[in-house]
Amino acid sequence: MTSLLQVKDLTMRFGGLTAVDGLNFKVEKGTIHGLIGPNGAGKTTTFNMISGFYTPSDGAVLLRGEDISGLQMHEVARRGVVRTFQHSTLFAELTVLENALVGTHMPFRPNIFAAIFGWDRDDRDGADARARDALRFFGLGDLMNEHAGDLSHGHQRALGMAVAYASHPDIILLDEPFTGMNPEETKHMMGLMKRLCSDGITILLVEHDMQAIMGLCDNITCMSFGKFLAEGGPAEIRNHPAVIEAYLGGARHVA
Amino acid sequence: MITKAFNGGFSRRMFLKSSAVTALGAALPNVTLAAGETIKIGFLAPLTGAVAAWGTPGLEGCKIWAERVNEAGGIKLEDGEHKIEFVSYDNEYDPAKARTGATKLIREDGVSFVMMLGGDTWPGVQPVADKTGMLFSTLLPSDLSPDTPTLLAPTEVHPIYLVTGVEWLAENRPELKTAVMCAQDDALGLPSVATYLAAFEAAGIEMQDEPLLFDPATTDFAPVVTRLLSTNPDIVCLDTCYSDYVHPICEQLFQQGFKGQIISATADFYDQIIAKTSKEFMEGFIFQFPDFDDPALNADNINFPDPNGFYAEYNKRYPGQWGAVSWEYASIMELWKAGAEKAGSVDPDAVLAAMQEGGKGQHAFGEAEWWGEELFGINNALVGDWPVVVIEDGKATIKGFKSIPAWYDKHGDLLIKHMTAYDQMWNQRS
Amino acid sequence: MRNLIIWIALAAGLIVLPNVLSFSQQEVLVFLTINILLVASYRLLTLTGEWSLGHVVIMGVGAYASALLTKTTGLPVPLGILAGGMVAALIALALSYPLFRMKGFYFLIGSFAAGEIIRLLWKRFRDPFGGTKGLKGIDPMPDFSVGFYNFDFFEPTSYFYFAAIVVGVCLWILWRIEKSPVGLTFHAVHWQDKLAQASGVNLRAYRTLAFVIASGFAGISGALLAHYIGTINPNSFDVEVMVFVLTWAIVGGTSTFYGPILGCVVLTILNEVVLRELGLEQTRPLIYGLILILSILFMPNGLESIVQKFTRRKEAGLMRPEEAK
């Protein structure tokens, strides 16, 4: 059975520098998959290639067997792969509700003619309901009319997730969601993610916070200097010599 | 493509015209003036923007003319004498603003006559003229058409007066056989290109090249002149270039070593061109607009009062600004004054009838006939003699007056041929 | 219910308005109504963050299209006006392919270049565009009567009523679009295009959609102008007019729907009525330029910010309260 998302010999060259070199890993449906590695390992570059932000120099990203590398970000999104951004990129000038409404763009495609004559009443109500569900799911139910720019840091991260969640994705790509969160917020966010997963949504997670990774992920891939290093469950990776060495530094050049 | 059975607009306009004057005559402000009340004349022309040089100097000339007329007792109508004053509106050479201006001048300021530059702005004002039956004048007879019964082109007979210069050139310098021409690509340039082509053909002068059109925004004329001189012509014709183009082109011709004959419609501030080139270079330059201190203008056939005095006064107030436009609007006023005094009232229809009585009119350069049926679709252009001016020893001197209708009788068909080729005939204009 | 009263009062006001004005002010009122549609449609484009310098030339495309269609094919004028809008929208669609490879400053100058090329093509081809003299004798609106009032379209008041109805409908449509999910997507494309793209928004399609809709309405305003003054030429749509539209939008402020309209009304009344009344022909541009600078320096958020101060409505939705800026 082909896995939901597969990365085959993925390579990315910026001029002379090879940021990602022949990477291979799979993400199974309904799992939470972690992608870890020391700084500069090429995690975010891989993430950007999967989400269509970059076009890979070589190799392919397969979604249910179909090669989606090189597609524009919105085409990747329309295939159910929705990403969030690192430092809480939001529509600061719009209200929280409106941010979530933008998220409902795909399930409730706006139609210009229907909009003028008001025939899209049910579409709008559907989108509105979906947006409110997503916001309530992430605990933002009572902040709907606030401006996104005025929210606290934690709330802004949650809103970023809510926008992605509002578009009914099959896979959510999370770009360091836990960075800058205190332990209590991290625990809360981990709970939410578990619920998302139980909802049937697959999650690919790029993260430094080992406590979150180990607590959440069913499967973890570790990268170093753009190359594949190791893969396996949380326990396996925690004790994997190459991973420890890569993180603790002084790593011999791995074959 | 279904060509419209008849020009819907045309028939509606005829209906409009006949009913308009009667039905809306009342809407006009009371045109019969109380005794001694000041007559107001509308001056609707560009006073700001790139075309202002065709408006502002004319207004200045009119103010001087009004002062001199008022000093001499003003306009003598049936019920006594009336002072005269001008109400100006800057239409920025835009048809929409011209329409607003016309409405204000006629329906609010109660003017008895409106002078315009014409060109792009006239079609915007035409519906107002139709509706109110107000008398209008323009500097461009190319605005005339059968639909413009109350529009006159009484002074500048652009472009047809150009034929006189070419005719004089052919007579006095028969050895010159080849010519080239350049013109600015706008409403003024095109009709005169056709006229010059006809005049050159009538005079047996062969065109070496297609007329070279340049964009009105051009500032560097070296490439244009290089192109003109590439065929070694005897004559270079500058068409009706504004003075902003005549000066740099003449300078380029001088610098690029042209020694032949130059002919142009205007040569405003020719003393400055001489300063930029040389007296010898400008010797024999032919154009059509005399200085008003020219002795020939004191002859009896001239209908402009005290031209030398007017010229001196204008130069005193606006040194170095005298140009063709300075006197043209004033000479229209002279014609209007004669018409109003003959009719004894300022009512537009009465003045128009008086001015066109017997098909003759007192044009600034002598008696002329109301003309233009074939060319403009209506006999509303006052065409008679026109001076040919040549620069001799650094001074513009009138070499003689040539009759335009006479030329037309001989070569009218040539002119119509070229005007049709350039879509300039009244029935061709879309 | 409150809204209904406001709408009725507004309608009554508009009906009475021309009759209290002088003749020439009625003419200015007609051109003002047409320009309101022009600047309101321009704002729709700025929603996506793109500023164009070709908007007035596209208005000209609508004017030329409507004039030529009614003249050559005998199309009734009201349909001609709609057709003018359609043709302008189609030309904009064609232009969007080269133009939307650019963003920001390049789009601004690219649209300027596209506009100038169109104008030069009008100048170059005497047939059918009439060259530098443009088109004359454009068919006027056919007069008709509707029982209690007969429309004589030479009179500015009649044409004002007709234009006000057409512009009113267009403004209502523009308002509906902006308040719809499509309008929300335009805002999203402007503020965070990457995030919008991640939500599945095709950036280029939405920028093009805004450009095409804005151009369609600009075309309609061009056709309305053409059938009133009966003549158009390439210089009626040159960059000087575009500069005015730009200043109306910016001085008025583009964060609200009524901002640019406010800017257009205030600056037109100032320039065409107040300054002309003072009879300062030569200094009119000087004062207008000065007022432009002063309003940008001391009122950067535009005239709309003053209105927002008065209304003080803490409105949710797209209206940004004053302090959040």
Place this chain on the structure above:
Amino acid sequence: MFELLAQTGLNAVYAASYISLVAVGLVLIFGVMGVVNFAHGELFMAGSYVVVALYADRFVPFFVAVAAGLVFVGLLGLLMERALFRPLRDNPLGGLVASIGFLMILQALAVLGFGVRMEHIPPVTQEVIAFSDRVRLPVARLYVIVAAIVMLSLLWYFLKRTRFGWALRASAQDPQAAALQGISVTLTAKIAMFIGAGFAGLAGALTAPLVSVNPYMGHSIIVTAFIVIIVGGVGSLEGAVLASIVYAFVHTFVTTFYDGVLADITGLALMLIVLIVKPTGLFGSADRA
């Protein structure tokens, strides 16, 4: 035929020289200030009127009048920076509208001060270098070419070799980074505006005796300058100079061998093609938009 080509070549070199002065000024202002200076054509016109006021009316020697033109218009640039662009630093569109307001003021002042008609400027010299009967270069035009080359190389030296020069180019590349390095943004803005405006004034002053000076001459200059800085790439000064040369030759040759209107269309089409193929312009790198 060869003579025609040679003469057209000379015409193109002259056109390239004054266009590059204007374009370099515009790029400098846009690069450092991040604002499109719509009043740049009017600064050119102001330079011409300085020569009219000094050289034509008060018989000041020509080159003194030209220098005065550069300084006076440079000061106008400083005024624009202080009164318009500095308060509107974070509002580029506001800056654009302010420059439009300034454009209208300059035009109206010229009309009020000097009247609507064109100005008359006596020729600087009448000598002509005649390579042959049909290929001639007037000395007055040679002055413009030489002055342009001299001033552009001075600017190049200033930018490449002096501390202020680096500061200017740094803040043109990235104002925030430059500020972090302790470069005073207001000082570089002042220098940029003085030089940018000054060069436009210089071009206006040098060409004043050769063109018909009138209050509305700025319009055609700004259109050409826009085309050139786009083709040359908005961020790059070298690009502006090279693009000026390319544009001048293309426009001059097409005008001579076809006609002026077609030349304008070619110029604009050239610009659009470059915009489509390489949106940052032939030599541009930093996307200042």
